[in-house]
Amino acid sequence: MSLYKKLFKKPWPYMVGALILAFSNIIILALTGNAWKVTNSFFYWGAYALGKLGIDVSNWYYFRVYDNSHQSGETFLINNYSVINIAVILGALMAILLASEFKLKKIKNKKQLFFGLLGGLMMGYGSRLSFGCNIGSYFSAIPSFSLHGWVFGAFMFVGTYIGTRILFRYLL
C-alpha cells in the first residue's frame, strides 16, 4: 500500500486519533486558557444573527452566569471558540479533499430532512441545557478531573442507547 493511501485514504488507528486529540486539547488550553468547547460558538453565531434581527440578547441569563459572556476584545464572531470551529471545518475539508472523497450529498426525502432538523434542534437545545456538547462537557471535563464529565458521560450512554433503539425500531 502506498504512503499516500495509508495516510489519506485509510482510517488512522484509534490510538493515534486519541493522542492527537489529547495533545491538541493541551495546546488549546495552554494558548487560550480555556478547555476546548464546540457548541458555545454556535450559540454565539445564533445570538449574533438574532442581534442583527433586532433582538437584544445581552441580558439573557446565559450570558450572566459563569463565564459565558465575552472576554474584552472578543465579539460574537471573533472569539477563540469560533476560530477553532472554523479551523476544524477547514481541516476536515482539507482531509476529505486530500483523500479525493469530497461530495455534496442530496437530501434523500422529506423524512430525512425532518428528522435531521429535529435532531439538530434537540442537540442544540440539549447542549445549552447542559452547558456544552460532548466536547465541552465530556471530552474536556474528564482530563480536568471534574466530576461533571463522568455524570455527563453516563447519561450520554443512556441517551445513545435510547436513540439507537428509536432509530432501529421506528426510523429504518
Added chain:
Amino acid sequence: MAVERIDCMYEACPIPLIKALKKLENMAIGDVLIMETDHTCSIINVIDWAKKQGHDVDYAEISDGEWEIYIEKSR
C-alpha cells in the same frame, strides 16, 4: 438463492451499516444482499463488519462516487 436490494443513497453513517444489519437478520444463508451507497465510509465499515461476521463480501463502483456492495450471507 434470493437477491435483496437496499437503497442507502444519500444516507450518512451509521445508517447504511444498521440497515444492512437489520436486513441480513431476515435473510437465509446463501442469499445475496446488494447495497447501494454513495458514502465512502460504507465501503470501509460495512465491508470490515461483514468480513468479521464471516460473510463473503465484494464491492464495485457503479458510477462516480457511487458503489454497490455485495454481501453473501454465509452463516
